[in-house]
Amino acid sequence: MSWVTELIDLYEINSDKIGVIEYRGEMPYVLLPPFHTTVTAQITVTIDQDGNFMNAEPVDLNDKLTIIPVTEKSGSRTAGKEPHPLCDNLRYLAGDYTQYYKDDGICHELYISQLKEWVESEYCHEKVRAIYLYLKKNTLLSDLVDKKIIKLDEQNQIDDKENIQGIVQTKAFVRFIIRSSNSDLFELKTDECWKDRTLQDCYINYVRSREKEKGLCYLTGNMEAISYLHSKKIRNEGDGAKLISSNDSQNFTYRGRFVSKEEAFAVGNETSQKIHNALKWIIRKQGTFFDTLAVVTWESNRLCMPRWNVDTEMITSEYAWNDEEPEEETISDGNAVTAEKFYRALRGYGKKVDNTSAMILLGFDAATPGRLSMVEEMTLDSARYLENIKKWHESCNWIHEKWKGKERIEFSGMVGVKDVAEILFGIESKGGLAIADANGKKMYAEVARRLIPCIWNGTEIPHDYVNRAVLKASNPLTYKDRKNWERVLTLACSLVKKDRKDRKERKKEEWNVALDKNQKDRNYLYGRLLAVADRIEYRTYDDGDKARVTNAKRYMSTFSQRPFETWKVIEENIQPYMNKLGIAERRFYENLLNDIYELFEVDSFKDNKKLDGLYLLGFHSQAYDLKLKKEDPQEKEEEE
Structure with missing residues (x-):
């Protein structure tokens, strides 16, 4: 199966979660219905079912994520004036916007005209009608000013220096709550527009009823309404990068292969919606981010599986x-x-x-x-x-x-x-x-x-x-x-352990943390010697000396390049520390050094060539083994 099919299946199998806002820590996420997107709202306006204003307040910082319906063009809006169907920023919603800010009013005209078409269709919803009745009164901004949500300057105009939750006032996004007088209806439906599944279903059916021409979707092979404007916000809410885009009509990236973008690639609108919505949802739900790279994994049967990237x-x-x-x-x-x-x-x-x-x-x-x-x-x-x-x-x-x-x-x-x-x-x-x-x-x-x-x-x-x-x-x-x-x-x-096991020339060597006292590899043995020298010096330190660097560590870089030559220096430097140890402990370390010497072949010990990474395994295994030893050297000697 292709990744496209897997994403469509992921969307279908999780259809029970459509429209449900969930949280990953403090981050909200949602599996979006088709023809919807998410925005961060700043203002919540409450009206009744007859379109009468009741209240307005800033959005709770912990409840900013808002699901809104979008058109094919408004969902990809950047600098254009294409209005969203229901919720939008003040420039679109407020009929009295031009009274408080210099504007041509075209955005509101486009919005209210589009909303009217939905209201007059057979797929109208009572919440849509209530919002339309309220906004037709052209009092939104004056209501917000009265509630001191919007602040004006000395000229009685919207103050550009003020903001709402970090957003300039003129670009504040508004969402609606519609209070119902019917108590039975209140129990069945939520008042918040962005959470009402019946409202979302009405819009989905409304969009489908307006679809006209259909074409072949190159991804699924089905006949459906084709879209050339696809979703953004894939990795996060501020992500403007698109996965599918075909708006390069000036540079003609398909020139020489296709006459038009229609020949190059065509994706069904609903197919695109399902793919992008499933991808957004699963990335927010369980994706992992490595700077700008977003990686997401999931199991096709919705099973919980161990994460690949953790320890x-x-x-x-x-x-x-x-x-x-x-x-x-x-x-x-x-x-x-x-x-x-x-x-x-x-x-x-x-x-x-x-x-x-x-x-x-x-x-x-x-x-x-x-x-x-x-x-x-x-x-x-x-x-x-x-x-x-x-x-x-x-x-x-x-x-x-x-x-x-x-x-x-x-x-x-x-x-x-x-x-x-x-x-x-x-x-x-x-x-x-x-x-x-x-x-x-x-x-x-x-x-x-x-x-x-x-x-x-x-x-x-x-x-x-x-x-x-x-x-x-x-x-x-x-x-x-x-x-x-x-x-x-x-x-x-x-890494050295895995490298030596994987490479063919290594003949699948197996190395463990447990100290191999019979290993005769020159690199491993030199690593063991260095660990013993480090331990001998460290054992003589008082509490105030713990931050001091031992000679073994000080010479470690040089030791890895010229081990035989450098070991002579380290061996001489540890003698004063060896003399500070008690007789039993000194004898233990002397015997240990002699045991390691005996495992060397004469020629390999005198070989001064660079050590490979295996010496670190010998160093750490020996150091870890000494760390686990009982501190009483007399007991160690009796065990031997």
Whole structure:
């Protein structure tokens, strides 16, 4: 199935949510009916069913999203004068607008003439008639002035310096509430025009009754009214970029291939409405934003699925746990509890999936303010999607830390996509790592684009990302906060681990957080030596010395380039610290160093060539192993 068909199906299967305003945090969103759009209103006017003014007030800041009917042209209005059918700004609605502001009054004439046609049709609604009766009195602006909603200047004209909720007064958008005197009717229908489904249905039928010529929709193959003006506001309410546009009649981008735009592309009006409305709804409901790139995924059977872009701990915590015990116990290096919950969560998701469902991913970005491009499009069987999510977190599995609220937690798995971008391309800011530069934030979108194939299709990790992570992890002195460098180090370990497993020349190597005491790889062993040297010096620090940088970290960059030569310097520098240790602890570290030396081949130890990223795995695994050791060296010795 194509992405167009998936969006139409998404619209149809969620038809029960049409017109229902929901919230994602504090952000409202709605699945729009056909021929409707959303606006941000500033003024609410209340009238009765006979068109008599009752009240006016500024819109509640938490209830600004307003559903309004639109025409084909008004929905794409920018600088034109095409009026909306029912609700609009003051220039269109107020018959007395010219008394308070210099204007030709044409906008109001167009609006009231258009509204009259709807009122006189068989698809008129009582709320539409009430609004028409009120606006025909030409008292809207004077009523708003009396209620002190609109402020005038000394010349008794609308004051351009004043605004309503950040919008210039002359451009304030007005919506209506119609109070009914019939108590039974009040219980059946809502007074707010923007929430009344019966009003929306009346307008939909009214538009359909006025459709004349029909043509072939290139997307569905159905005969329906064709539209060449398509919706905007796709990624957010302020998004002016369009996904489908054919108004380039001067530059003729289709010249040489087609005579007219009709030959190039034709989309049915309702088909376009359903596609765009479904897309707007699902993006606001569960889309993820990477700077200007909006990526959205959904499951065709409306199942809740693990998010592709978050870390392992987040997938685990978001799963709706039940009382069932896991079918089998999963053992993982590092943090076994987190790993077990992660696999249990994936099994739980998998139990709900059938053979007919699919996961769809769409990504949209704008190269220019007016044109939106679909830059990513993927469809996977839901079971395959779950398997690939599992492989991604397994192949990158390492020990990571993060803040959750005010608590620092440790988890086994992989960090999220935004974390990867911030660690690889961010700088230290407010105690963490972030991409602060406005131009640099484009890297969020770039990282997401390049990691999507790795996560969704299991392709190799970009090798330049691996190299960048290794280079940054090898320079701890560039970070003021040790915790920030440790985030870089653990990400580098994850990427190196996946890279060495995926590349054919590596013969699918498997590396784990658990220390491999029998590994004889030169890079791994040199990393272990560096970790031991770092630990020896750190063990001698007092509480006031914790911020000091050890010799191991100070020489780490040089060590990664010339290990044999640099190790001699580090080894000499740790001797005074070794002498500060107690006899039992000193003996423990001396034995550990000797054990590592014995694993080296003589030639490989003396080889001074550059280390590859594997030395970071050896460094972190050894450091993590020492961190977990009991602090009493006597107990360690007895265990041995």
